[in-house]
Amino acid sequence: MAPHVCEICQTARAQILRPKNHARICAPCFISTFEAEVAETIMSTELFQPGEKVAIGASGGKDSTVLASVLKTLNDRHDWKLDLVLLSIDEGITGYRDHSLEAVKRHSAAYDLPLKIVSYQELYGWSMDQVVAQIGKKGNCTYCGVFRRQALDRGAAMLGVGHVVTGHNADDVAETVLMNLLRGDLPRLSRATNILTHTPSAAKATADSCSQEVSFTDVKRSKPLMYAYEKEIVLYAHHKKLDYFSTECIYSPEAFRGSARTLIKNLERIRPESILDVVRSGIDMAKLVPGGDINCQGSCSSNKKQTVAANADNEEEAEGGCGSSNGKESGGEMAQMELKLQQDELAETSGMETEIKLPAKVTQAANKSDLSQNTASTGMSSIPIRTKQTKSLGKPERNVAPPKQKLGQCERCGYLSSQAICKACVLLEGLNKARPRTGIEVGGNPG
Amino acid sequence: MTSPTIEIKTEFTGGLELLFSNQRKHKVSLPATDLNGQPANITFLIQWLCEHLMKDPRKDMFVLEGSVRPGILVLINDADWELEGEEKYELQAGDEIVFVSTLHGG
Numbered sequence: 166m167a168p169h170v171c172e173i174c175q176t177a178r179a180q181i182l183r184p185k186n187h188a189r190i191c192a193p194c195f196i197s198t199f200e201a202e203v204a205e206t207i208m209s210t211e212l213f214q215p216g217e218k219v220a221i222g223a224s225g226g227k228d229s230t231v232l233a234s235v236l237k238t239l240n241d242r243h244d245w246k247l248d249l250v251l252l253s254i255d256e257g258i259t260g261y262r263d264h265s266l267e268a269v270k271r272h273s274a275a276y277d278l279p280l281k282i283v284s285y286q287e288l289y290g291w292s293m294d295q296v297v298a299q300i301g302k303k304g305n306c307t308y309c310g311v312f313r314r315q316a317l318d319r320g321a322a323m324l325g326v327g328h329v330v331t332g333h334n335a336d337d338v339a340e341t342v343l344m345n346l347l348r349g350d351l352p353r354l355s356r357a358t359n360i361l362t363h364t365p366s367a368a369k370a371t372a373d374s375c376s377q378e379v380s381f382t383d384v385k386r387s388k389p390l391m392y393a394y395e396k397e398i399v400l401y402a403h404h405k406k407l408d409y410f411s412t413e414c415i416y417s418p419e420a421f422r423g424s425a426r427t428l429i430k431n432l433e434r435i436r437p438e439s440i441l442d443v444v445r446s447g448i449d450m451a452k453l454v455p456g457g458d459i460n461c462q463g464s465c466s467s468n469k470k471q472t473v474a475a476n477a478d479n480e481e482e483a484e485g486g487c488g489s490s491n492g493k494e495s496g497g498e499m500a501q502m503e504l505k506l507q508q509d510e511l512a513e514t515s516g517m518e519t520e521i522k523l524p525a526k527v528t529q530a531a532n533k534s535d536l537s538q539n540t541a542s543t544g545m546s547s548i549p550i551r552t553k554q555t556k557s558l559g560k561p562e563r564n565v566a567p568p569k570q571k572l573g574q575c576e577r578c579g580y581l582s583s584q585a586i587c588k589a590c591v592l593l594e595g596l597n598k599a600r601p602r603t604g605i606e607v608g609g610n611p612g
Numbered sequence: 613m614t615s616p617t618i619e620i621k622t623e624f625t626g627g628l629e630l631l632f633s634n635q636r637k638h639k640v641s642l643p644a645t646d647l648n649g650q651p652a653n654i655t656f657l658i659q660w661l662c663e664h665l666m667k668d669p670r671k672d673m674f675v676l677e678g679s680v681r682p683g684i685l686v687l688i689n690d691a692d693w694e695l696e697g698e699e700k701y702e703l704q705a706g707d708e709i710v711f712v713s714t715l716h717g718g
Contacts, residue, residue, distance in 0.1 A: 169695055179691065179695055180692065182692045227626065399626060
């Protein structure tokens with residue numbers, strides 16, 4: 166086969182077939198195009214403020230490695246004056262995280278970025294190895310995910326940083342969109358598809374985001390690579406010869422996310438545009454979801470507006486799990502599904518009632534108010550799209566979601582929570598009492 | 613084996629090395645023609661690697677339905693295999709074939 170010539174420089178041999186537009190380009194043109202596109206994403210969404218302190222959630226894996234490399238490059242090139250640091254979470258998984266942390270340490274030296282490592286052990290008194298020793302390999306992803314969510318925020322606060330960026334790519338987002346569709350959880354779409362999310366208290370404190378005083382409940386999250394194909398991220402790392410660490414977490418994988426991932430990869434082989442199309446569809450659908458007022462200010466009105474995430478508890482849940490996207494401080498909405506599966510299983514085996522019935526009255530009322538709003542504004546749709554559903558542990562009635570949940574702070578640790586006690590504290594209490602699972606626990610503390 | 617062979621370089625990265633004795637680079641020498649007497653192409657290489665180089669029993673982490681598992685990138689002399697004819701690319705002596713998994717986390 167005759168070699169193709171790069172469509173951009175018209176001289177070098179084409180080495181990359183771009184999934185988004187089938188362009189055939191050479192490696193140097195690819196590198197500069199990839200960087201230019203990430204810069205465009207960042208600038209068009211006004212993701213950062215000049216001089217802002219930004220922590221890069223760094224796992225040592227491909228996505229966060231590329232993110233760190235690209236941000237460092239762009240920050241220097243465009244003189245954004247961002248104060249970049251690497252933030253790693255040490256879950257305490259021997260043979261897995263200890264190796265990847267070595268990669269992060271090398272990145273810290275190579276990119277001249279300071280590195281902060283926070284461990285589950287220091288934050289919670291439990292490493293994942295210890296958690297697994299206690300509860301077994303099944304279901305430990307829930308713990309890991311819930312703990313990680315807070316750990317990143319706490320690590321950022323320790324550094325006085327109000328903004329954490331993660332390496333989520335287009336494939337990850339497409340996966341999450343599909344999973345939300347597959348389990349009928351449209352209200353969560355906006356969180357998955359928004360480039361920037363943050364909590365209500367952070368919204369108030371935006372002006373202070375450059376100051377030293379950062380509460381761990383005030384941390385913004387964003388994903389600058391959400392429009393970048395995983396293929397291109399890997400190729401960027403390959404052609405720039407970046408050193409990254411890749412492995413699977415040695416503990417349990419997430420079956421459901423795995424399936425969504427396989428589906429995405431199969432689609433990509435047939436029609437690579439599908440991935441970005443799913444992402445775009447997710448963004449568009451998020452705008453149509455009733456109750457979107459709390460969820461999708463960002464994508465609805467304008468990308469420039471920052472988005473207020475529904476509530477921290479949802480974030481906590483939504484960020485759970487690791488599995489295939491492990492270590493990326495992943496948005497494992499998947500963990501939710503896994504958790505649900507585990508709970509159902511647990512409930513079955515212990516003869517408990519599973520969470521099937523939604524408390525009808527409240528939910529309908531919630532739907533009605535949402536719908537009337539929706540029909541009033543759009544004059545369409547009488548299909549009852551569900552708003553935030555209860556995902557609580559075996560106590561469905563407790564947090565049946567009205568359109569807006571009341572957000573408070575955990576009585577114990579002060580983390581944002583719609584419950585009196587946040588999920589991490591509930592899990593910890595279970596661990597500390599040497600109880601295997603929270604599902605059994607009936608700790609009457611209605612939020 | 614008496615039939616002619618060709619020597620190529622293969623590399624497994626992005627987590628795939630775990631399936632190949634935890635070693636990234638392997639020089640391999642494989643028959644120049646497949647069982648039907650056709651010049652060895654990528655399809656034949658993948659099959660050959662599975663049978664002769666891969667010690668790990670989890671073949672489906674590398675190969676699905678006769679081709680590489682979707683999500684694994686193949687680079688032929690540092691270019692996407694899609695630009696070179698994918699499975700039908702006929703191997704030349706000294707070629708460098710890189711398999712990169714995008715499926716592994718960090």
